[in-house]
Amino acid sequence: MKPLNIMREVSNAAVINNTIVVCGGYVSKSDEYLNSCEHYSIETNDWYFGSNLSENKTDLALVVHNGLVLYAIGGYHPTTGAMNTVERYDLVSRQWKPMASMHTKRYSMGCTVFMDKIYVCGGGGGGGHNTCETYDPIANQWTPIGSMIEKRIEFRLVVHGDNQLLYALGGFPYLNSIELYDYRSNQWHTSSQTLPYELFAFGATTLYY
Known part of the structure; x- marks a missing residue:
């Protein structure tokens, strides 16, 4: 290549x-x-x-x-x-x-597509964010949703389709924690599982076998 x-x-x-x-x-x-x-x-x-x-x-x-x-x-x-x-x-x-612009200015945030909308969470700016918002491409509109428990920068946001949950993985400052978002309750919960290392600026995706 x-x-x-x-x-x-x-x-x-x-x-x-x-x-x-x-x-x-x-x-x-x-x-x-x-x-x-x-x-x-x-x-x-x-x-x-x-x-x-x-x-x-x-x-x-x-x-x-x-x-x-x-x-x-x-x-x-x-x-x-x-x-x-x-x-x-x-x-x-x-x-x-x-x-349409986001409600919050941010960089190095988590971003993915979930339930036919674009989800953006966390990121840098003003000391870091734990806030999240979703974008509806049809309405061209951003809507705030439940905030993560921790502020996360340079972390990864991934979807697991089987259980319809959104996962926030790691991030700065030196986190190995994982949070789960349930769109039905609009709430984040800390997972009992953690990453093996404190990671930020890494890659992550979902594979289905």
Whole structure:
């Protein structure tokens, strides 16, 4: 697999329409915050530049809803600090479009799709957050939901479909705890299970066998 055209740190990536998309990030050599996006074609084994985000940022969330729509959420820039802006990528026009902003400015947050909505929790900004909110793509509206028990930055938010629970795993400051969200009660609970190590800035996903 070919390397990216730009060596970028603290960017984010997602897969849409059989294409890997990487957006934002930071170039330490030039002290540059990026708004560019690169697309990787599996068929041609090539990276090409797509439309730029409207803001230069790192630590953003990049998430795909229903396999069809790509969202860039939040992020960080030293001039503005944490961001609450949201953009949607249109596959037809191949352009980014601004959408409703989050209630809370945040970066390095947990983000996933659950029960047909986008869930965003925690993140940096103002000393860190334990708050959560959901985005309804049809209504273009954010709604606050129950807060996590602990503030978490650079943690992972994953869904387990069998029991319809949302899991918050680890995070900074040096957490190995796990919280479970039950959408029926709109409450978070601390799991009796923990991660084997205190982890943050790691990768996590759900596999079904």
